[in-house]
Amino acid sequence: MSPLPRFDWSLVPSFLAVLDAGSLMGAARALNAQQPTLSRHIAALEAQLGVALFERTGRGVQPTAAARALADAARHMAEGADRMNQQLLRRASSMQGTVRVSASQVPAVTLLPPLLAELHRQEPGLQVELVATNAVSNLLRREADIALRMLRPVQSGLVARKLGEVAVVACAHESYLARRGTPRAVADLAGHTLVGMDRDPGILQGFAAAGMPLTREHFALRTDDQTAYAALVMAGAGIGFMARYLVDSTPGLVALLPELPTPRLPAWLVVHREIRGSPAVRRVFDFLAEALPPLLA
Structure with missing residues (x-):
């Protein structure tokens, strides 16, 4: 038995559009394409499969038994391609970078772990370093990018947002x-x-x-x-x-x-003024600034 020719997946959207629209003209409008292009796609797909997919009528086209038999498989194929495309888009747009977060021991052990786990699920490209220390990390010396503190910083160059008390x-x-x-x-x-x-x-x-x-x-x-x-x-x-x-x-x-x-005790989320414009730092800062206040309250 001779092998089947290499299947052209790009013809499937045209097949489904004609099947759903019931005419080449309607399918062309749905895909914002030219009618002759769709006609060539259908002819190429029929040649690959070795069967007729549509019968031309005066009011459009009618799917053959072969087209109806292939419809479900074609839709699953299109849905799979769409899921793959969405995953590629998410990966391409995912946040990248490393952010160092400092907090005293208790919130570092109790408050932050579930929040950082959720952040990682949302942004798998981000890497977060959690520093659990009772010492006040010096953001000016870049010992941390973001700090959760129980006192308002007084150093210039830092930006602080009060999360609550x-x-x-x-x-x-x-x-x-x-x-x-x-x-x-x-x-x-x-x-x-x-x-x-x-x-x-x-x-x-x-x-x-x-x-x-x-x-x-x-x-x-x-x-x-x-x-x-x-x-x-x-x-x-x-x-x-x-x-x-x-x-x-x-x-x-x-x-x-x-x-x-x-x-x-007032709780503050603090970041260095110069790095708050970093997309990765901004993403972590905004996420924590939204997620922490309800927990602290």
Whole structure:
């Protein structure tokens, strides 16, 4: 058996257009092509297949049994070509580049990973480096391209967008509360184990502002490492003070004492003025600026 001649896929759109329109003239209008061109395409396809596809009538064309039999396969072929074309267009227009994002440990571990995973699904050409550090990355020295900070930068040359305010609340794991009871008033804290910071004065300053001057010794467990702090509270070690978004998203953690005047920390997304025009940096910045505020709130 002699092999079939090489099939010309480019003739399929003309075949489907004539099949759907019922005439060469209608198909030409649909494809914005010339009628003689379509006529040549149909003749070439019939020659390749060795069958007649249309019968000419006074009012147009009628598909033959062979054309009707081939219609479904031709449509699947056209749909596959369209899907491939869309994939090629997405790849050609996909964002390229590397962007370095800095954040303190807790948001770097809890907030950013699912967001960056979604960003990568949308922009597979982007490469993102996540820097989890409590030190303030210096954007002026390009230690990071974008930074998530809990304080507004004062250096010139940086552009900052306020994302909202992060509420800090008293909280404890349900295992601790089952063992030691739930405080019903602020004064009840005196009878509980408190988890505090070691050298960071933030919690002490918050209590002092609320008219409750405490010392380091009031906190039986202390650490300045954010992930270790959260781990202590989640292990049921005592009552701590953590971001509301983390308490709400962590099974077993319970927010306590809503009347306690705890601070609200402003959250800022920061980028260097000179690189904010980079398409890759702009894409990551805009994505995070839209996705983070609902989570922080």
